[in-house]
Amino acid sequence: MxxxxxxxxxxxxxxxxxxxxxxxxxxxxxxxxxxxxxxxxxxxxxxxxxxxxxxxxxxxxxxxxxxxxxxxxxxxxxxxxxxxxxxxxxxxxxxxxxxxxxxxxxxxxxxxxxxxxxxxxxxxxxxxxxxxxxSNFNLISYFDPDYAGCKIDRKSTSGTCQFLGDRLVS
Known part of the structure; x- marks a missing residue:
């Protein structure tokens, strides 16, 4: 067997x-x-x-x-x-x-x-x-808030980006 x-x-x-x-x-x-x-x-x-x-x-x-x-x-x-x-x-x-x-x-x-x-x-x-x-699989995330920055309705907007290793994934 x-x-x-x-x-x-x-x-x-x-x-x-x-x-x-x-x-x-x-x-x-x-x-x-x-x-x-x-x-x-x-x-x-x-x-x-x-x-x-x-x-x-x-x-x-x-x-x-x-x-x-x-x-x-x-x-x-x-x-x-x-x-x-x-x-x-x-x-x-x-x-x-x-x-x-x-x-x-x-x-x-x-x-x-x-x-x-x-x-x-x-x-x-x-x-x-x-x-x-x-490439490594470390997840790194960045966040950039823009409080009340939308010129249309004064809502807050933000941007994020995520890297898996040294590659942008989102």
């Missing part, structure tokens, strides 16, 4: 819940290029011009009470799709969070900001998270 337990392998994981997982000798890379391409097609942005950043520094989004209303279902569809993408794209998390605030009554100015994020994704479809094998 053997005291070893053997388990059959189905092979290396390559996709998990829409995340593409590439495992190589030096580490693991997690990204969502297929989902990003489908997202761009779904919202008619697959052939759009690329942007270098997800949001312009000069754009200051506000309630825009007098702005032109847009289709709320389409706006929420973009936001929901972008939120799912943030699982492997912390670079868009802040910008998506800002745009998410306007889901109740979206205006054209906010919709334009959503489209800017999609244009940024057009040129960065292969961006993802890299976890090298030699």
């Amino acid at each position: 053997t005291d070893r337990f053997q388990m059959s392998m189905m092979g290396e994981m390559s996709f998990f819940l829409g995340l593409q997982v590439r495992q190589i000798d030096t580490g693991t890379f997690i990204s969502q290029p297929k989902y990003t391409a489908e997202l761009l097609k779904k919202f008619g942005m697959y052939t759009c011009a690329e942007e270098a950043t997800p949001m312009s520094e000069s754009v200051k989004l506000d309630k825009d009470e007098d702005g032109q209303a847009v289709d709320i279902t389409a706006y929420r569809g973009i936001i929901g799709s972008l939120l799912y993408l943030t699982a492997s794209r912390p670079d868009i998390l802040f910008d998506v969070g800002v745009c998410r605030r306007f889901q109740a009554n979206p205006k054209q100015s906010q919709y334009t900001a959503d489209k800017r994020i999609l244009k940024y994704l057009k040129g960065t479809q292969d961006v993802g998270l890299w976890y090298p094998k030699d």
